Amino acid sequence: MHTRRKFIKIGSLGLGAAALTTGLANWVVGSASSKNSSNGSQSLAYGKKVATYCEVCFWKCAGWAYVTPNGQIQKIIGNDDDPQCNGRLCPRGTGGVGMFSDPDRLKTPLIRVTKDGEQTYREATWDEALNFIATKMKEIREKHGPESMALFNHGSSGKYFTHLLNAFGSNNVAAPSFAQCRGPRDTGFELTFGESVSSPEVTDIRDTRCLVLIGSHIGENMHNGQVQEMSEAIDKGAVIITVDPRLSTAASKSKYWLPIKPSTDLALLLAWIHVLIYDQRYNKAYVEKYAEGFKELKEHVKDYTPEWAYGITTIKPELIRNTAREMANAAPSVIIHPGRHTTWYGDDVQRSRAIAILNGLLGSWGNRGGIYFKEGIKVPEFPRPDYPKPAWSWQDTLNGRYPFAKEAVTNTVIEASIPAEGKKNVIKGWIVSGTNLIVSIPLKEELMKAMQSLDLLVVVDTMPMEITGYADVVLPECTYLERYDDLRATAHREPTLALRMPAVEPMYETKPAWWIAKQIGERLGLGSFFNYKDFKEVLEWQLNKIGSSLNEMERIGLKKFERKTALYIDPNDDFKFKTPSGKIQFNSKELQEAGFDAMPKYTSHPQPEDGFYRLIYGRAPMHTFSRTANNRNLVALMPENSVWVNPQIAELWGIKKDQYVWLKNQDGVVSNFSVKVRITERIRWDSVYIVHGFGHHHKPLTYAFGRGVNDTELVTHVATDPIMGGTGMRGNFVTFLTTQPKKEAKG
Ligand SMILES: Nc1nc2c(c(=O)[nH]1)N[C@H]1C(S)=C(S)[C@@H](COP(=O)(O)OP(=O)(O)OC[C@H]3O[C@@H](n4cnc5c(=O)[nH]c(N)nc54)[C@H](O)[C@@H]3O)O[C@H]1N2
Numbered sequence: 001m002h003t004r005r006k007f008i009k010i011g012s013l014g015l016g017a018a019a020l021t022t023g024l025a026n027w028v029v030g031s032a033s034s035k036n037s038s039n040g041s042q043s044l045a046y047g048k049k050v051a052t053y054c055e056v057c058f059w060k061c062a063g064w065a066y067v068t069p070n071g072q073i074q075k076i077i078g079n080d081d082d083p084q085c086n087g088r089l090c091p092r093g094t095g096g097v098g099m100f101s102d103p104d105r106l107k108t109p110l111i112r113v114t115k116d117g118e119q120t121y122r123e124a125t126w127d128e129a130l131n132f133i134a135t136k137m138k139e140i141r142e143k144h145g146p147e148s149m150a151l152f153n154h155g156s157s158g159k160y161f162t163h164l165l166n167a168f169g170s171n172n173v174a175a176p177s178f179a180q181c182r183g184p185r186d187t188g189f190e191l192t193f194g195e196s197v198s199s200p201e202v203t204d205i206r207d208t209r210c211l212v213l214i215g216s217h218i219g220e221n222m223h224n225g226q227v228q229e230m231s232e233a234i235d236k237g238a239v240i241i242t243v244d245p246r247l248s249t250a251a252s253k254s255k256y257w258l259p260i261k262p263s264t265d266l267a268l269l270l271a272w273i274h275v276l277i278y279d280q281r282y283n284k285a286y287v288e289k290y291a292e293g294f295k296e297l298k299e300h301v302k303d304y305t306p307e308w309a310y311g312i313t314t315i316k317p318e319l320i321r322n323t324a325r326e327m328a329n330a331a332p333s334v335i336i337h338p339g340r341h342t343t344w345y346g347d348d349v350q351r352s353r354a355i356a357i358l359n360g361l362l363g364s365w366g367n368r369g370g371i372y373f374k375e376g377i378k379v380p381e382f383p384r385p386d387y388p389k390p391a392w393s394w395q396d397t398l399n400g401r402y403p404f405a406k407e408a409v410t411n412t413v414i415e416a417s418i419p420a421e422g423k424k425n426v427i428k429g430w431i432v433s434g435t436n437l438i439v440s441i442p443l444k445e446e447l448m449k450a451m452q453s454l455d456l457l458v459v460v461d462t463m464p465m466e467i468t469g470y471a472d473v474v475l476p477e478c479t480y481l482e483r484y485d486d487l488r489a490t491a492h493r494e495p496t497l498a499l500r501m502p503a504v505e506p507m508y509e510t511k512p513a514w515w516i517a518k519q520i521g522e523r524l525g526l527g528s529f530f531n532y533k534d535f536k537e538v539l540e541w542q543l544n545k546i547g548s549s550l551n552e553m554e555r556i557g558l559k560k561f562e563r564k565t566a567l568y569i570d571p572n573d574d575f576k577f578k579t580p581s582g583k584i585q586f587n588s589k590e591l592q593e594a595g596f597d598a599m600p601k602y603t604s605h606p607q608p609e610d611g612f613y614r615l616i617y618g619r620a621p622m623h624t625f626s627r628t629a630n631n632r633n634l635v636a637l638m639p640e641n642s643v644w645v646n647p648q649i650a651e652l653w654g655i656k657k658d659q660y661v662w663l664k665n666q667d668g669v670v671s672n673f674s675v676k677v678r679i680t681e682r683i684r685w686d687s688v689y690i691v692h693g694f695g696h697h698h699k700p701l702t703y704a705f706g707r708g709v710n711d712t713e714l715v716t717h718v719a720t721d722p723i724m725g726g727t728g729m730r731g732n733f734v735t736f737l738t739t740q741p742k743k744e745a746k747g
C-alpha cells in the first residue's frame with residue numbers, strides 16, 4: 001500500500017490555532033465570544049434558557065441550555081413536554097456542555113501540506129480551505145463524474161452534506177448506523193411486517209406486561225425514553241426477560257435472566273416459536289386474521305424443541321417453556337424487543353426475522369403494550385431545483401450482493417473507493433462528517449486502502465478524532481450548542497417538533513455544517529440549491545408553513561401536534577400491513593425468490609479455542625461510542641473501560657482484580673493499550689466484555705488517549721450478512737497477555 005496520506009497528529013498545531021481564536025481562556029469557563037461571525041445574524045439569548053435538542057446520542061432529547069447574562073452555559077436540562085425525555089436528560093445529555101468546553105476541540109480549518117519532506121497540517125482560513133475543496137471536487141467531477149464523490153455521515157450535520165452531494169450529482173451517501181448498527185433489524189422487520197420500528201423505536205414499553213430483551217441492554221444502552229418507560233413498566237409489574245451472556249443492568253432488574261451461550265440466540269428464538277405453536281399458546285385470532293405462512297412455519301419449527309435448544313444455548317428446557325408461557329400470558333401486551341445494534345454474527349437478518357415472527361405470533365404489532373403506530377409532522381422542504389439524476393449510485397456498488405439493503409452499505413462504498421484493473425465507477429473523493437470511521441468500521445484494511453487511494457478526503461468534525469489524521473482538509477464544526485440545525489420532527493406517540501438554536505456563538509473559527517455545505521455549494525456553482533443567507537430563513541419558512549414561527553419555537557422549544565391517526569389497530573377496521581400481500585410474512589417469499597431461507601434456520605457459529613474467550617462489547621450509561629471519550633464531564637464519571645472476566649477464568653490465569661492486561665485476538669492482533677480487569681460472576685466463563693469507544697490512540701485527545709482498550713482494533717474477523725451487508729463483529733476471540741507485549745503504542 002502506498003502512503004499518499006500519512007497519519008498526521010493535529011495536536012502539534014495546538015497553540016497556533018488558539019492564537020487565531022478569541023482567546024484560550026474562553027474554554028475554561030465556557031464563555032461565549034461576542035464577535036460577529038460571518039455565518040449570519042444569530043441573535044443570542046443571554047441570561048435565559050435557549051431551546052436545543054441533544055446531540056450526544058441519536059435519541060435527540062429536547063432541552064434547554066441555560067445561559068448566564070455574561071454568556072456562559074450554566075447547565076442543560078430536559079424539556080418537560082418532550083415525550084422522548086419527559087424533562088429528564090441522561091448523564092451524557094447533562095454533561096453535553098463538555099463537548100462545547102473541550103479545550104482539545106478543532107479550532108480552525110487545516111490543510112495537509114508537505115514541509116521539508118514531512119506531511120503536516122497548516123492552519124488555513126475558511127476561504128482557503130473551501131476553495132481547495134471546491135477545486136478538487138470540480139476536478140473529480142470533470143475527470144470521473146460527480147458520482148465519484150461520496151459522503152459518510154452520522155448525526156445532524158449529515159443532512160446538509162447529503163443535500164450538497166445530491167445537488168452535485170451523487171447519491172453515494174452512507175452511514176455506519178445501517179451496516180454497523182440497525183440494518184439487520186430494519187431489514188428483518190420490513191420483510192415480516194412491511195416496516196421497521198424506526199428511531200425512537202415504536203415499542204410501547206410504558207404499557208407492556210412482558211418485555212423480552214435479547215442482547216438489548218436498555219439501562220446501559222441509555223436511550224432515554226426507553227429507559228424511563230422500562231422502569232415505569234417494572235413499577236407496574238411487567239415481567240422482564242433478559243437474554244444476555246452477561247448480567248446486564250437490565251438483566252439484574254429481570255424476573256428471568258437467560259445467560260445464553262453467545263451466538264446461539266436463533267436456537268432459543270426457534271424453540272420459543274415451537275413452544276408457542278405446539279402448546280397452542282400463540283394468538284390464534286390475530287394470526288388467522290393478519291398473518292400468512294403459519295402452516296409452513298409450524299412444519300418448519302417442528303424439531304426445534306426446547307430440548308434441542310438446550311444442547312446449543314445451555315438454557316434449560318423448563319426455563320425456555322416458562323418464559324414462552326410468560327410471553328403468551330401477557331400477549332398481546334408483550335414486546336420481544338427488536339434491539340438496535342444487531343450486526344453480531346452475520347445471520348442477523350434471520351435472527352431479527354425470528355424476533356419479528358415471535359412478535360407476530362403473539363399479536364404485539366399494533367396493540368397496546370406491544371408495538372404502536374407512530375405519527376410525526378411532515379416538515380415541508382425548502383424550495384430548491386430538482387437534483388440531477390446520477391449516472392450510478394450506491395446501489396451499483398453492491399454488485400448484485402445484499403439485495404435487501406435499503407440504505408447505502410458503508411462497506412461497499414469503501415470498496416468502490418479502491419481502484420483496480422478494469423474497475424468501473426470508482427469513488428475518488430470523500431466527505432466524512434460526524435463519524436469516526438476508524439473506530440466505527442471494522443474493515444480496517446479496506447478502509448486504509450480506500451483512504452490512501454482518494455484524490456480528496458475532507459473531514460468535518462468537532463474534535464481531533466482518529467479520522468481527522470487522514471484528511472486532506474479538516475473542517476471544524478461548532479458544537480450543537482452553538483448552532484441552528486434542522487427541526488427535529490421524529491415520529492412518536494404524538495407528533496412533535498423541536499428547535500435547536502445557538503445558546504452561544506461559535507467558539508474559535510468553528511462554523512455550523514449548514515454554512516459549510518452552502519459555502520462549498522456556492523463555489524461549485526450550486527448556489528440555487530442554497531437560496532438563503534442564514535439557516536434561520538429556512539426554519540422560519542418551514543415553521544410558517546406548518547402554522548408556527550421561529551419566535552414561537554424559541555419560546556416553547558418543543559411543539560406538540562394533535563394525532564390524526566389511530567395509535568393501535570382498530571379491530572373493526574380492515575387493517576393491512578405494508579407487505580406485498582398486506583399480511584405479516586411468516587414465510588417470506590421475497591427472501592425465497594432471492595435465494596435465501598424463507599424462514600430462519602439455526603446455523604452454528606465458531607466457538608473460541610482453548611484459552612480464548614469471545615469478545616463481546618456494549619454501551620455504558622455515561623458515554624456514547626467514541627464521541628464522549630474526551631468529554632471531561634463524562635470522563636470524570638467513567639475514565640476508562642474495564643474487561644469483565646469470570647472468576648473461574650481469572651483464577652485459571654492467576655489474574656487479580658484491577659490488574660492491567662493486554663488482549664490478543666485470534667489473528668494475533670494485540671490491543672494498543674492495557675485494560676483493567678473486573679472480575680465478576682456477571683459474565684459467562686466463555687466470554688469477556690468491554691464497553692465500546694475507549695482506547696484512543698490519537699494524542700491530541702488529551703483526556704481519551706491511552707485510556708482502556710478499543711474493541712474495534714480486535715475485531716479482525718467480520719461475518720457479513722448476505723441479505724443486507726451488515727458486518728457481524730462478535731465472532732472474535734481474545735486471550736490475555738499479563739506482561740506488556742514488545743510493541744510501541746502507536747502515537
Ligand atoms: N467495534 C464496534 N464498532 C461499532 C460499534 C460497536 O459497539 N463496536 N457500534 C456501531 C454502532 S451501533 C454505531 S451507530 C456506529 C457509530 O459510529 P460513529 O457515528 O462513527 O460514532 P462515534 O465514534 O461517536 O463518532 C462520531 C464522530 O462525530 C463527531 N461529532 C460529534 N459531534 C459532532 C458534530 O456536532 N458535528 C460533527 N461534524 N461531528 C461531530 C465525533 O467527534 C466523532 O468523531 O459505530 C458502530 N461500530
Ligand SMILES: Nc1nc2c(c(=O)[nH]1)N[C@H]1C(S)=C(S)[C@@H](COP(=O)(O)OP(=O)(O)OC[C@H]3O[C@@H](n4cnc5c(=O)[nH]c(N)nc54)[C@H](O)[C@@H]3O)O[C@H]1N2
Nearest residue numbers: 215216217221222262263340341616618620621623624625
Ligand atoms: N449510553 C449509551 N447508550 C447508547 C449508545 C451509546 O453509545 N451509549 N449507543 C446507541 C446506539 S447507536 C445503539 S445501536 C444502541 C446499542 O445497544 P443495544 O442494541 O441495546 O445493544 P448491543 O450493543 O447490540 O448489545 C449489547 C449487549 O449484548 C450482549 N451480547 C453480546 N453477545 C450476545 C449474544 O450472542 N447474545 C445475546 N443475547 N446477547 C449478547 C452484551 O453482553 C450486551 O449486554 O445503544 C444506543 N444507546
Ligand code: SF4
Nearest residue numbers: 054057060061090093
Ligand atoms: S439519551 Fe442522553 S445523550 Fe441521548 S439525546 Fe437524550 S440526553 Fe442526549
Ligand SMILES: [Mo]
Nearest residue numbers: 177181182341
Ligand atoms: Mo447504533
